[in-house]
Amino acid sequence: MNILIVYAHPESQSLNHALKVHMVDHLRASGHSVQVSDLYEMNWKAVLDRHDVLSKDPSEPFHPSLDSKHAYESGTQSLDIANEQEKLLWADHVIFQFPLWWFSMPAIMKGWFERVYAYGFAYGYGEHSDTHWGDRYGEGRLSGKRAMLVVTAGGWESHYSARGVNGPIDDILFPIHHGILFYPGFQVLPPYVMYRVGAMNKARFQQTCAELEARLDSLATADPIAYLTQNGGAYDIPSLTLKSEMNPQLSGFSAHIDQR
Secondary structure, eight states: OEEEEEEOOSOTTSHHHHHHHHHHHHHHHTTOEEEEEETTTTTOOOOOOGGGBTTOOTTSOOOHHHHHHHHHHHTOBOHHHHHHHHHHHHOSEEEEEEEOBTTBOOHHHHHHHHHHSOBTTTBSOSOBSSSOBSSOSSOSTTTTOEEEEEEEOSSOGGGGSTTSTTOOHHHHHHIIIIIIIITTTOEEOOOEEEOOGGGOOHHHHHHHHHHHHHHHHTTTTSOOOOBOOIIIIIEETTTTEEOTTSSTTOOSGGGGBOOO
């Protein structure tokens, strides 16, 4: 399998770095082809701006979505963006690894998505009608590929439980899982989350590596999160709200997961 790891941590002597190295070694030893986008090492430019469009007339206003579409379709994107898009198209599976900072990913990784997910590449295409509203949420350019988050958190697991003060980890990660990964078509695997990582010792690190290896070995076979597809009959179109018979007892994030 072709596996891309998109990695965001600034320190080469960190736990995240050690886990990234372990994942790469394990995947390659298992016969997989692996590419790594180490965003800090690449000095990745996180800000989407007019400089991403090589043909942009400096006298014209910058329109983030439409200009990214023009650059993608005309082949005038910044080279770093085009290279990451090629990696995504090459990959069968994509692992996004990062520390949980302020209830989300580091800004450098958010900037990776904002720049690489160009209009016309990751969104903004497909039929719009009374029965189909674009190729998204289960359809799209990245359909057939799988994605998984590998996340470290400083807080205790109980802090991220159903009644924990930080809120449930599944709710915290929903905007990434559903809004960033499922939207352009990824099948989204349950995340591998490590808690209280500041208290990591050697024995727990070895246990963590073993658990992570098991998750890597099941990338192709694990059941993805059962998100309801937008155009599969669960939603009224064009209002894009759940039909009354779909999970009628639920609201919020969990309502968008098939409970059958």
